[in-house]
């Protein structure tokens with residue numbers, strides 16, 4: 013539901029999304045005196061708020077909790093004059109300038125738009141999967157793999173993501189189970205070969221994860237699996253479950269307005285955050301299916317902000 017009677021507020025720059033990309037874009041545009049408006053939905057801080065310790069963000073030698081890192085970034089953005097508003101945008105019109113956005117509670121227009129709406133990991137729907145997220149269940153091997161040194165790890169999925177995560181996690185795991193719901197991997201041949209020849213990886217074919225066993229106190233202790241053919245159930249002892257069945261970029265608002273690849277990731281010019289619509293810039297996971305790190309998202313947010321600032325300077329005195 014939108015509120016079409018809400019007065020439209022105009023801004024030089026609107027940033028959509030409050031993950032590391034959006035907040036970095038906010039810090040830079042705010043310091044450039046552009047008084048940005050940052051809009052975000054109910055989950056402030058994006059995907060990092062669903063992790064616990066972040067040990068690979070530079071500047072935090074002891075690590076930092078994901079939610080705390082995002083609060084610090086928001087504080088920094090606010091300090092320089094970013095206005096943060098919680099409002100889920102339901103509709104965007106990029107066909108003319110100023111661009112217009114319809115939120116659930118407000119209407120907005122802007123000369124320049126920075127899209128940092130992120131991506132959502134897909135979940136398998138197993139019992140306790142969401143409850144134990146950050147307590148042994150993870151959707152990011154690079155982020156959380158090091159917490160499971162010399163432990164048993166299970167990965168679920170059969171595509172390139174799952175194979176890549178599984179191979180990477182064998183650096184830490186004493187033993188790794190790759191659980192797939194069929195008996196053929198979808199991944200590219202080279203990734204399959206890497207997984208199938210790795211002595212630490214044991215394939216668990218034709219199995220679906222029904223439930224994750226454990227607690228927030230003890231972490232993950234095991235999985236209940238169901239055979240996709242015989243429907244028989246079994247258990248598998250593991251210390252962690254990495255869900256690697258893909259991500260969905262949050263780009264639905266921009267279908268037919270911006271270029272996107274076949275998976276919905278927004279396209280931009282090479283070495284630039286510019287899209288095919290002048291004045292619209294993209295950053296973070298909504299345009300990146302390769303790196304997906306907080307630091308790369310933040311870097312691309314900085315690029316988008318600098319480009320938006322330069323674009324505004326040349327188009328709006």
Ligand code: NAP
Nearest residue numbers: 135136169170171172173174176193194198256257258259
């Ligand atoms: P994907 O290719 O769509 O594979 C998803 C995998 O998860 C499939 O094997 C699928 O099973 C399984 N799956 C989906 N839903 C499931 C569920 N509910 N329960 C259990 N399993 C489920 O996704 P992706 O691996 O993230 O790759 C996405 C794109 O990025 C691909 O084009 C890929 O090539 C690319 N990518 C490339 C690299 C690289 O080159 N280094 C790395 C990562 C991703 P089924 O096979 O039965 O459908």
